Amino acid sequence: MPEHIALGKSLPRVDAMEKITGKATYASDVYLPGMLMCKLLTSTESHARIVRLDTTRAEALPGVRAVITGNDYPDIRFGSGALRDRRIMATDEVFYIGEAVAAVAADDEITAQEAVELIDVEYQPLPVVVDPLQAIRDDAVPVHEDLESFEGYGFAGGGNNCTLLDADRGDVVQAFQDADQTIEETYQSQPINQGFLEPMACVANVEPNGRLTVWASTQGPYQVRAQLASVLDIPLSRIKVIAMELGGGFGAKLRLAFEAFPAMLAMKSGRPVKLINTREEAFTLNGPRLETNIRLKTGVMNDGRIVAREAYSIFDVGAYLGAGPNAGVGHALGPYKIPNFKLRSYGVYTNKIYVGSYRASGVADMTFAVESHMDSVAHQLGIDPLDFRSMNAVEEGDISVSGARLPRNGLRETLQAVKDRLGLPKKMGEARGLGIAMGEWRSGSGPSTAAISVNEDGTISMLTGSVDISGSDTSMAQIAAETLGVTLDQVVVPKRDTDMAPFTGPSGGSRIVYSQGKAVQMAAEDARNKLMALASDRLGVPPDALACENGKVYVQDNTPQELTLAQLARMSLTSPQGPIVGNASLSSMPFAPVYNTQAAEVLVDRETGRVTLTRFVQAQDVGVAINPMSVVGQLEGGAVQGIGRALSEELQIDSETGRVLNPSLATYLMPLAVDMPEIETILINVPTDDGPFGARAVAEPPGFGPPAAIANAIYDAVGVRIKELPFTAERVLAAIKGQQPKAGFIDIEALLSGENPLV
Amino acid sequence: MKKPLKLTVNGEPREFFVEPYFSLLDALRDELHLTGTKKGCDEGDCGACTVLLDGKPVTSCLVLAHSAHDSQVTTIEGLAGQDGLLHPVQQAFVTHGGLQCGFCTPGLVMSAVGLLQENSDPSVDEVKYAIGGNLCRCTGYSKVIESIMAAAQEIRDGNG
Numbered sequence: 008m009p010e011h012i013a014l015g016k017s018l019p020r021v022d023a024m025e026k027i028t029g030k031a032t033y034a035s036d037v038y039l040p041g042m043l044m045c046k047l048l049t050s051t052e053s054h055a056r057i058v059r060l061d062t063t064r065a066e067a068l069p070g071v072r073a074v075i076t077g078n079d080y081p082d083i084r085f086g087s088g089a090l091r092d093r094r095i096m097a098t099d100e101v102f103y104i105g106e107a108v109a110a111v112a113a114d115d116e117i118t119a120q121e122a123v124e125l126i127d128v129e130y131q132p133l134p135v136v137v138d139p140l141q142a143i144r145d146d147a148v149p150v151h152e153d154l155e156s157f158e159g160y161g162f163a164g165g166g167n168n169c170t171l172l173d174a175d176r177g178d179v180v181q182a183f184q185d186a187d188q189t190i191e192e193t194y195q196s197q198p199i200n201q202g203f204l205e206p207m208a209c210v211a212n213v214e215p216n217g218r219l220t221v222w223a224s225t226q227g228p229y230q231v232r233a234q235l236a237s238v239l240d241i242p243l244s245r246i247k248v249i250a251m252e253l254g255g256g257f258g259a260k261l262r263l264a265f266e267a268f269p270a271m272l273a274m275k276s277g278r279p280v281k282l283i284n285t286r287e288e289a290f291t292l293n294g295p296r297l298e299t300n301i302r303l304k305t306g307v308m309n310d311g312r313i314v315a316r317e318a319y320s321i322f323d324v325g326a327y328l329g330a331g332p333n334a335g336v337g338h339a340l341g342p343y344k345i346p347n348f349k350l351r352s353y354g355v356y357t358n359k360i361y362v363g364s365y366r367a368s369g370v371a372d373m374t375f376a377v378e379s380h381m382d383s384v385a386h387q388l389g390i391d392p393l394d395f396r397s398m399n400a401v402e403e404g405d406i407s408v409s410g411a412r413l414p415r416n417g418l419r420e421t422l423q424a425v426k427d428r429l430g431l432p433k434k435m436g437e438a439r440g441l442g443i444a445m446g447e448w449r450s451g452s453g454p455s456t457a458a459i460s461v462n463e464d465g466t467i468s469m470l471t472g473s474v475d476i477s478g479s480d481t482s483m484a485q486i487a488a489e490t491l492g493v494t495l496d497q498v499v500v501p502k503r504d505t506d507m508a509p510f511t512g513p514s515g516g517s518r519i520v521y522s523q524g525k526a527v528q529m530a531a532e533d534a535r536n537k538l539m540a541l542a543s544d545r546l547g548v549p550p551d552a553l554a555c556e557n558g559k560v561y562v563q564d565n566t567p568q569e570l571t572l573a574q575l576a577r578m579s580l581t582s583p584q585g586p587i588v589g590n591a592s593l594s595s596m597p598f599a600p601v602y603n604t605q606a607a608e609v610l611v612d613r614e615t616g617r618v619t620l621t622r623f624v625q626a627q628d629v630g631v632a633i634n635p636m637s638v639v640g641q642l643e644g645g646a647v648q649g650i651g652r653a654l655s656e657e658l659q660i661d662s663e664t665g666r667v668l669n670p671s672l673a674t675y676l677m678p679l680a681v682d683m684p685e686i687e688t689i690l691i692n693v694p695t696d697d698g699p700f701g702a703r704a705v706a707e708p709p710g711f712g713p714p715a716a717i718a719n720a721i722y723d724a725v726g727v728r729i730k731e732l733p734f735t736a737e738r739v740l741a742a743i744k745g746q747q748p749k750a751g752f753i754d755i756e757a758l759l760s761g762e763n764p765l766v
Numbered sequence: 767m768k769k770p771l772k773l774t775v776n777g778e779p780r781e782f783f784v785e786p787y788f789s790l791l792d793a794l795r796d797e798l799h800l801t802g803t804k805k806g807c808d809e810g811d812c813g814a815c816t817v818l819l820d821g822k823p824v825t826s827c828l829v830l831a832h833s834a835h836d837s838q839v840t841t842i843e844g845l846a847g848q849d850g851l852l853h854p855v856q857q858a859f860v861t862h863g864g865l866q867c868g869f870c871t872p873g874l875v876m877s878a879v880g881l882l883q884e885n886s887d888p889s890v891d892e893v894k895y896a897i898g899g900n901l902c903r904c905t906g907y908s909k910v911i912e913s914i915m916a917a918a919q920e921i922r923d924g925n926g
Contacts (some may be wrong), residue, residue: 023860026868027852029842031800033869036801117787204806204814205869254804254869255903286807477866477904636863640909644866647906672811672901680894680907713921 012557013488013495014700017636020481021500022252034208034224034251035283042210043072043112043271044432045117045282048126049292050108052103053137053358053664054150055130057099057108064125065111070118073276074126077629080271081240086328087262090159090169092151093327093361095238095267101130102150102326103359104666105291107265112280120621135358137665139323140300143355144168150356163353169328170354172336174408177347182315186306190384193302194376195731196714198323198658200295201365201584202648202677205254206286210270211679212279219274220247221266226256226474227513232505233265235270249504250474253514257648258364259294259514262329290670294330294363295658301376303339306347311390313399315347316340320376322369324354325361335369337408341377342447342602343399350408359665363731366517366648367448367707371714375732378444378715381450382465383728387703391432392719396445397422399586411598417603417628417693418445424689425604438613439621442719443606446711450599450695450704451518454592456509457530459487461538461587463580465558465573467491467531468499471523472511477521477706483527485633486520486699490531491538492556493572496550509592517704520633521599521695526591528699534589542570542585599695601703603627605646605712609720616740618654618721625712626689629702635690638705643686645709651678657733772836773816776844788885790824791815793831794841802842802872806901811847814904816873816880817841823880825873825899842872845879854920855879855913864913866904874900878914888914 025031062074077098083089097108109126113119134148150167154160163171183189210222225231228248269280283290299322306315318339336352357582385395405413425443435441458470469487473479484498511523516591535555542560543550546568554563561569579587608622625646632638655676659668669675692700714732722728727742768783775798791863794800803826806814810828817826818840845853855878858864865871874897881888881896893914902910
């Protein structure tokens with residue numbers, strides 16, 4: 008193993024000093040002279056026509072500088088994907104409680120709030136549909152009457168069914184006939200919020216040159232720029248988005264959220280305008296995940312081979328397709344070899360807050376169902392659940408759902424590592440149980456760019472458009488440092504905006520280190536090659552006789568003959584090729600799956616139903632850990648999010664109106680330090696062929712397994728199978744007492760009636 | 767109408783005008799521009815706004831600014847020494863990966879400093895209890911707890 012200068016070291020984050028001293032600047036920390044404060048009027052109706060919207064009294068209030076309604080925006084619908092179903096602000100109709108109807112900019116927050124309360128709005132209620140299983144029926148009330156006119160509508164079943172993802176292979180009908188046993192179950196996952204600590208915030212200002220500057224809390228500054236240009240109907244080149252420090256996003260901040268409100272108010276008032284979500288708005292305005300119902304049917308042979316899988320899942324997307332089933336459909340197979348399958352995921356509109364993304368949207372729901380179901384099947388067959396997984400697990404060379412051949416991976420190593428750590432199989436005590444779950448994700452891809460320049464003092468400036476999430480700036484700087492043979496403190500990582508940095512995809516989907524990190528590595532190699540070429544010229548030796556290490560380029564077999572990076576950078580200023588800048592761009596990366604295995608040990612109180620997590624172990628194939636401390640931190644944090652999803656978190660939604668009933672951190676129960684056991688994390692290192700130094704994605708998978716692992720542990724402890732999340736004491740106790748859970752059987756044929764061609 | 771308020775903030779006497787309805791958090795952020803103290807919920811649930819008020823950790827969003835008249839307030843900006851040397855709790859968070867997105871970090875650090883001023887040899891459970899009012903969504907708490915335990919050791923070793 009060669010000595011590394013930066014790779015594989017648990018170095019402190021490059022932004023640690025500014026964050027630990029309170030100096031890091033988040034969007035809410037931006038204060039501009041003359042800045043106004045914005046407040047929103049939001050809908051109190053689930054579905055209604057706006058018959059009157061009068062802002063006269065609000066506008067007359069002293070200190071109010073501008074008031075806007077939906078009619079201030081161009082008549083444009085936009086969307087997060089191909090389907091353009093959403094107006095930025097309601098015009099003549101509202102579709103959920105909490106939807107923005109008007110906005111005010113005033114001298115201070117309290118005046119803005121007072122003005123909001125002076126806006127007169129009158130609604131005429133329209134029919135409402137809240138339950139996605141009702142909404143998908145052919146006879147359901149349409150959420151959007153005019154959806155046929157939406158650009159991009161029509162590739163799904165019609166009516167409220169706005170998206171469809173499907174995958175098929177083999178002969179499912181025959182395979183089920185040939186199977187020794189068939190097991191069918193239905194699972195339900197709950198609505199959840201991403202729980203980012205920093206509420207969404209934005210400042211907008213029109214610059215003297217007429218351009219719009221937006222200080223945003225976002226994972227995707229270029230996506231905000233594009234969507235803002237679209238809804239304001241102004242050229243993209245007139246917008247600059249400054250990506251401020253991001254206080255957690257987890258998918259919620261991937262797209263345009265509410266930046267268009269302060270932007271329009273700034274354009275109207277000529278003053279800078281700031282909007283910060285209240286915590287209540289963070290729960291009610293946009294972008295949680297809603298409930299998912301998943302019906303799984305599996306055909307198995309008595310020896311344990313899975314021969315067929317059928318999966319129907321219905322994802323509630325709320326009032327607009329903020330983000331749909333996303334990557335959910337193929338994950339209905341889990342990381343298993345199943346020769347015959349038929350998989351369908353439907354997105355369905357309801358009169359609720361519309362969904363956003365959250366840490367691999369859809370996959371966590373699907374993993375809960377699939378990995379619980381795997382245990383059910385194993386128990387029916389009388390096979391140990393771990394052995395059952397092992398005998399069906401995918402292997403190198405298998406063809407994945409997408410058709411790609413599965414490359415080398417560490418799936419089995421993760422299973423073995425957890426088995427060894429826990430000493431499986433093991434007998435648990437009274438009311439104690441152990442469960443495992445496996446997870447699968449791809450290493451994220453997408454457009455990625457980087458520029459590396461070598462400064463006159465020998466330091467390196469690394470320019471990327473990627474917002475730091477999860478320490479990605481540090482990992483990318485380590486990649487640059489390792490490639491150029493300098494220490495991490497020699498790498499300068501500037502903050503970025505869309506004017507300064509080259510275009511890149513958003514920071515999400517576990518794509519930054521694998522894909523963006525690859526661009527950084529390639530740009531650093533480009534810079535290194537230019538350094539070597541210049542040194543070769545000046546030292547009079549061929550480039551392959553040189554090495555670039557420890558801040559200098561030297562002749563390998565004559566070490567005193569060397570030039571420091573500082574000397575080379577200064578020489579380059581007058582060299583024919585000019586200053587040293589390395590560049591790289593790429594649009595996609597090869598398929599590189601990530602696997603993990605997670606195990607939970609629980610104690611169940613039979614009297615109260617309370618589940619206590621007593622131990623949690625996880626192993627993940629990370630390829631190569633660029634910064635092990637950061638990787639472990641990601642895996643611990645992701646696991647705890649999954650544990651919250653399993654045990655306590657639920658966005659409670661009124662079944663009549665779709666209203667969010669618990670929009671506060673006192674009632675939406677995220678895990679606290681006192682709730683958590685130590686998370687034991689094992690890193691497996693099976694390098695990828697193409698990732699930077701062999702790295703794989705890290706961030707999404709740790710959130711997948713906890714719900715199923717804990718469900719399987721509860722079954723192991725007290726013999727009941729809980730098919731609905733979260734596993735509250737009430738729900739577990741009811742199951743122990745033999746009461747039937749709500750989630751039963753989804754009659755897909757009845758829901759999507761006879762002539763529907765999609766089933 | 768703004769009224770005068772006298773506070774000692776990070777050792778410096780300050781006298782300034784604050785609206786009667788302002789929380790201590792809003793006074794620190796909007797009037798003194800000490801934006802290191804974060805507003806995560808403004809209703810006492812998340813702990814991101816934790817500061818030391820006369821040495822005790824409090825959620826500053828639940829303290830009316832004027833009720834803190836004549837008090838000593840320490841915020842995240844006041845922890846490092848004049849020479850820029852970090853407080854042992856800050857240093858431990860940096861070294862042990864106790865921070866990620868950084869938004870909950872000032873509050874967590876202040877809660878930890880409050881604990882270690884009272885008890886420089888806490889058990890893991892005492893640390894968990896002390897930060898029981900601080901939500902963190904990124905770290906899962908393991909490295910936060912590790913950081914605070916390491917800081918306690920540093921302080922006991924006389925390096926704080």
